Amino acid sequence: MIRSLDDLQPAARAVADDYLREAAARLPVRQRGPVLDDLTTALCTRLEADSGPAVVAELVAEFGPVVPAGNSWGERLRRIAGGLRLTGVGERVASTWWNPADERLLLPRALGTGWDLNLGAVAVRLGLIEPDAEAEPFAATPDGAFRAAALVPTALAAATALHYAVRGRALPARLPTHWTVAGAPDRWVSLPRAAATDLAGTVVPAGFALAAARSSRPGPDRAGTIAVATAVGSVTAWVAVWRSLGDRPRPWAGPATVVVMTGAVGTVLYGLARAGRAAELSRDLGSDAATAPVTESPPGFIEVHPPFTGGRGRG
């Protein structure tokens, strides 16, 4: 991230300026200021001071040409769809949720505004993986690993179905659907409606995950799709459990939702990254090396370079 486009080298700055000039020429005067501000902020967020002209060109190509906003309903709908940028979400999610080469724990969100936790940086800090374990995250991950990862949201859907099949009759006729900050329920729905919502919230993501795992799409796209499916499925499955805990306030249950989701998504992405690392090791060093540890030298060896801990990774 840079504070201003002035931080760029002249050649890279020229590419950014050309893009902004072209955008300004396309926009009506009243839209020019705010749109150019937004574009400049987006460029600064995604660029580094040493980003070259090719990197800037790649980024502005990703942003695409700027189209003036119209006011008809058709134009508004097109703007909303364009703003959400649903195409390529999987790939963007994968690069934001798992970017071990970037030591920042929080990265700009893949979808919408705000920040996402970079689980790749967390794994590096915990010494679980090298920052450059894969040339491109998930690009070398084998098909079998994607199929195994898709079993996580599938298992969550199966567990939710089993939960309602086994415990359904013992559950009250109405279940909580909304809780206060203190974890006390303040809205309820009927048991069939709660069950239908929870089943849909786990089965549909599982379907997306299985389809992604069996597809021939690029690895980062498949990893991101499975990660999103795991996030939605794990939160829904946890809510199904939370509903069945009764009406007593449970302040820990809300934060637990975040922990459950982060743990599930982190496990899936870590597993996929380790599989990609193993595939690269196998390619370069033979199959025996595929299980090479990330940890440091065994006792007795002299370490000649800084240990791989605390974000100071080793290649």
Place this chain on the structure above:
Amino acid sequence: MREADAWGSQLRKGVLELAVLGLLEAEPRYGSQLVDDLSAHPDLAITAGTVYPLLARLARAGLVTSTWRESPVGPPRKYYTVTPAGRRSLAESARLFGSVVAAMETILGGRP
């Protein structure tokens, strides 16, 4: 003074890519080895948090490629090598850098 620091920081960042390509052209190196080798030049010292994103960008641009190699003192390491495109880029950047240095020396004279 603060402006001079900021300018120095920008100058270092500007030549870092060139320095990394130069080291990798001399011999393949792994990430933390680059950090160590650059730390021998205090003005170019960087952290792992800088070198890995830089290597990822160079790899995406096709200027370097990486391969795992066995290490005699621990787990395998990923070594980076300059590609033919990287060599061309390095030659061009080095030529430009040389011209700039020569021009500045002419302008600044014998100033330390």
